[in-house]
Amino acid sequence: MTKRFLKLFGILIILFIIGIIIYKYSEYQKELSRQPLPTTLHxxxxxxxxxxxxxxxxxxxxxxxxxxxxxxxxxxxxxxxxxxxxxxxxxxxxxxxxxxxxxxxxxxxxxxxxxxxxxxxxxxxxxxxxxxxxxxxxxxxxxxxxxxxxxxxxxxxxxxxxxxxxxxxxxxxxxxxxxx
Missing domain, CATH: 3.30.1380.10 (Muramoyl-pentapeptide Carboxypeptidase; domain 2)
Structure with missing residues (x-):
């Protein structure tokens, strides 16, 4: 039971970390998409x-x-x-x-x-x-x-x-x- 619990807990931690990464990436993409277009030559x-x-x-x-x-x-x-x-x-x-x-x-x-x-x-x-x-x-x-x-x-x-x-x-x- 303990090994099974630790394995399940590890999987949940990994999924949680993946969720945070996905959330941060989507926030980064949203921020990028709000970048205004330039109005002059670079x-x-x-x-x-x-x-x-x-x-x-x-x-x-x-x-x-x-x-x-x-x-x-x-x-x-x-x-x-x-x-x-x-x-x-x-x-x-x-x-x-x-x-x-x-x-x-x-x-x-x-x-x-x-x-x-x-x-x-x-x-x-x-x-x-x-x-x-x-x-x-x-x-x-x-x-x-x-x-x-x-x-x-x-x-x-x-x-x-x-x-x-x-x-x-x-x-x-x-x-x-x-x-x-």
Missing amino acids: PLVAKKKDILIDQASEKGITILITDGFRTVEEQDALYARGRNNDAAIVTNAKGGESYHNYGLAIDFAIKLDNGSVIWDLEYDGNENGQSDWLEVVAIAKELGFSWGGDWDHFTDNPHLQMDFGLSIRDLQKGHRPDTE
Whole structure:
């Protein structure tokens, strides 16, 4: 009887500890899910964006950041483009599914001397025999950005992001990269 009682008591203790762990984990998940969405670019992304602009300029390339932080509503409007009219589809990400919504992505274009903006991957405005676009991408990668042009499923040539090792699912659950 004593061995049986001790065994049962041990099992109850283990179940109690498992219950506490599950409760604490669920509280942690609830706290994470209450994390507000950012309202600006992440400080490191903003800093690297400025460095990218400067380093591209040093190569004779002027870039324009065409997009940075995007609200969920702005993302949903972008997602609707090309789905509810004759325009081209520009994204497969709904609101909350884009790194832009978490301040971790920027889009760029090449700005010409006459002020017009182009998205031409072959343009060589600085006449060094290399695509200006790909020169900017190389700088961005050196700065820690990943490029949407490398994606297999949906290439997004203007897109640069820093995910800090976090997936969209992580971000949706409330995980955020450090701001330091």
